[in-house]
Amino acid sequence: MEYVIIGNSAAAVGCIEGIRQVDQTGGITVISDEKYHTYSRPLISYLLLGETTEANMYYRPADFYKKNNVTFMPGKTVTAIDPKAHQVCLDDGAKISYDKLLYATGSSPFVPQMQGLERVKKQFTFMTLDSAKALDKTLDSSTRVLIVGAGLIGLKCAEGIRHKVADVTVVDLAPNILSSILDDDAAAMMQKHLENHGLRFYLNDSVQQFTEDTATLKSGAQVPFDVVVLAVGVRPNTALLEEAGGKVNRGVVINNKMKTSLPDIYAAGDCTRSHDISSDTDRILALLPNAYMQGETAGINMAGGKAVFDKAIPMNAIGFFGLHIITAGSYTGKAYTKIGENTYKKLFVSDGLLKGYILIGDIDRAGIYTSLIREQTPLSDIDFDLVFEKPGLLAFSREKRAQILGGAK
Amino acid sequence: MKRVYVNEKWCLGCHLCEYNCAFAQTGKEDMALALKGKQIHPNIRVEDGDNIHFAVNCRHCDEPLCVKSCITGALSRDENGVITIDKEHCIHCYTCILSCPYGAIVPSEEGAIQKCELCIKTTQGTPRCVAGCPNNAIVFEER
Numbered sequence: 001m002e003y004v005i006i007g008n009s010a011a012a013v014g015c016i017e018g019i020r021q022v023d024q025t026g027g028i029t030v031i032s033d034e035k036y037h038t039y040s041r042p043l044i045s046y047l048l049l050g051e052t053t054e055a056n057m058y059y060r061p062a063d064f065y066k067k068n069n070v071t072f073m074p075g076k077t078v079t080a081i082d083p084k085a086h087q088v089c090l091d092d093g094a095k096i097s098y099d100k101l102l103y104a105t106g107s108s109p110f111v112p113q114m115q116g117l118e119r120v121k122k123q124f125t126f127m128t129l130d131s132a133k134a135l136d137k138t139l140d141s142s143t144r145v146l147i148v149g150a151g152l153i154g155l156k157c158a159e160g161i162r163h164k165v166a167d168v169t170v171v172d173l174a175p176n177i178l179s180s181i182l183d184d185d186a187a188a189m190m191q192k193h194l195e196n197h198g199l200r201f202y203l204n205d206s207v208q209q210f211t212e213d214t215a216t217l218k219s220g221a222q223v224p225f226d227v228v229v230l231a232v233g234v235r236p237n238t239a240l241l242e243e244a245g246g247k248v249n250r251g252v253v254i255n256n257k258m259k260t261s262l263p264d265i266y267a268a269g270d271c272t273r274s275h276d277i278s279s280d281t282d283r284i285l286a287l288l289p290n291a292y293m294q295g296e297t298a299g300i301n302m303a304g305g306k307a308v309f310d311k312a313i314p315m316n317a318i319g320f321f322g323l324h325i326i327t328a329g330s331y332t333g334k335a336y337t338k339i340g341e342n343t344y345k346k347l348f349v350s351d352g353l354l355k356g357y358i359l360i361g362d363i364d365r366a367g368i369y370t371s372l373i374r375e376q377t378p379l380s381d382i383d384f385d386l387v388f389e390k391p392g393l394l395a396f397s398r399e400k401r402a403q404i405l406g407g408a409k
Numbered sequence: 410m411k412r413v414y415v416n417e418k419w420c421l422g423c424h425l426c427e428y429n430c431a432f433a434q435t436g437k438e439d440m441a442l443a444l445k446g447k448q449i450h451p452n453i454r455v456e457d458g459d460n461i462h463f464a465v466n467c468r469h470c471d472e473p474l475c476v477k478s479c480i481t482g483a484l485s486r487d488e489n490g491v492i493t494i495d496k497e498h499c500i501h502c503y504t505c506i507l508s509c510p511y512g513a514i515v516p517s518e519e520g521a522i523q524k525c526e527l528c529i530k531t532t533q534g535t536p537r538c539v540a541g542c543p544n545n546a547i548v549f550e551e552r
């Protein structure tokens with residue numbers, strides 16, 4: 001059996017580990033247009049922050065490919081997939097045959113049309129180790145940075161560079177920062193924290209026009225800058241699969257075994273469309289844990305095993321300047337709220353189930369909440385008041401605890 | 410594999426396991442000297458209710474969500490099934506805390522996370538929490 005994987009990140013690694021649970025001998029070829037050993041993409045902001053080094057960014061140890069008997073082809077781009085011939089074509093003209101293919105191409109930064117953007121010489125996106133290194137080279141203590149986008153990636157970038165530059169200004173169309181994971185009050189709390197650490201925000205606003213060194217915003221404000229970072233959002237890389245005739249609906253369409261509409265082709269990670277069980281809707285979940293688990297599921301199935309992944313939910317653990325946020329699920333239904341100084345807790349309940357939560361500051365044992373969402377545990381089975389107050393196993397029945405802690409079946 | 414299992418009805422709520430865990434982490438000889446006047450940061454924690462007490466530590470799951478979700482690869486499962494943390498590699502994003510269904514992973518003082526590793530890096534053999542339990546409320550065995 002010959003397995004080919006396009007991409008070399010979380011989904012690809014999950015796939016390799018999934019395949020090797022079932023098949024220890026089949027050949028695995030990994031093709032990646034990035035030239036690096038598999039690295040943790042979220043660490044690029046920690047690299048700029050000085051909390052990790054390039055040598056320490058590996059997502060799996062140095063002997064990973066060797067141990068798993070993987071042929072690694074770094075710095076090669078797949079230019080076409082031929083599903084009939086079961087082949088992929090590379091930019092150097094080579095053709096590689098597969099019995100099973102994993103499509104794990106991830107996502108790319110989305111750069112909207114903005115007037116005058118072509119005149120900005122130092123402009124970057126923030127997705128890859130190369131982009132982080134290129135950005136870093138332009139920064140010194142006099143640099144003024146304008147970041148377009150107050151989402152997770154834009155703000156992680158802001159945190160990473162704040163200590164080395166003169167100022168960081170963030171512009172976003174949305175009225176709130178981190179609008180994909182926080183509600184209004186939580187966003188206001190985080191914004192204050194970030195402002196206290198020297199970030200400046202223009203929200204409900206957008207760049208109307210760039211000159212070489214100044215952005216004029218819709219509100220009329222003028223923001224002088226030396227460097228621009230574009231972090232408006234990411235889009236799944238679906239083109240190759242679509243050209244091969246595969247079904248795409250914003251993301252690659254897959255079933256719960258991670259199979260695409262094309263024979264012997266599976267897909268996993270940021271390039272796919274997931275089913276979010278907390279809102280019962282299909283959506284793009286560009287999250288690393290999701291990518292790994294989809295990849296592992298794909299790998300097991302590609303190797304002839306049986307696995308399904310049908311518990312996807314949005315979930316984020318992210319910190320800024322020492323203040324931590326953990327969120328999961330969807331924010332629908334009745335809200336239970338507890339707000340303190342620099343702590344924030346909101347749980348969302350509907351149909352007798354926990355649907356989502358937001359925690360800031362006190363994130364102790366948050367996974368107990370995540371599990372209630374993921375397992376769709378009826379809240380009538382537990383002591384909800386207790387678990388809201390303080391997540392713990394005390395809120396569960398004795399029988400449930402005997403299973404969890406006592407190994408009872 | 411051998412794990413730490415809880416016999417809930419035997420637990421007195423004495424919290425000795427927490428002290429023994431913290432002691433094991435210090436690598437010192439004398440418990441009183443090692444812990445006196447210090448706030449302890451155990452990897453096993455007792456929950457107390459009305460006449461209910463039980464200890465909670467890592468379950469060393471066969472399908473470990475923390476390991477699968479770890480964004481850096483700092484958490485891994487060794488050949489014996491023990492889930493361990495490479496603190497040098499951990500970036501304290503707390504995705505594992507988001508993922509653990511039992512709340513068995515906690516932030517550590519050194520700016521990483523900490524969790525039960527069944528004493529494989531410290532005292533080895535029977536985990537110190539179990540060895541010191543006065544009432545067999547936690548045991549180390551296959552089930």
Ligand SMILES: Cc1cc2nc3c(=O)[nH]c(=O)nc-3n(C[C@H](O)[C@H](O)[C@H](O)COP(=O)(O)OP(=O)(O)OC[C@H]3O[C@@H](n4cnc5c(N)ncnc54)[C@H](O)[C@@H]3O)c2cc1C
Binds near residue numbers: 006032043152268288
């Ligand atoms: C700054 C930053 C911070 C983040 N922080 C978090 C976080 O805290 N928590 C979290 O859950 N997620 C976070 N994410 C998201 C996380 O990185 C992604 O969800 C994860 O990397 C997705 O993995 P993947 O394997 O699907 O794809 P990717 O990591 O995108 O990798 C896909 C790879 O495939 C390659 N590729 C694409 N097309 C081709 C081709 N034709 N030929 C060859 N190679 C190709 C790409 O170049 C890339 O190397 C963050 C992302 C960024 C940028």
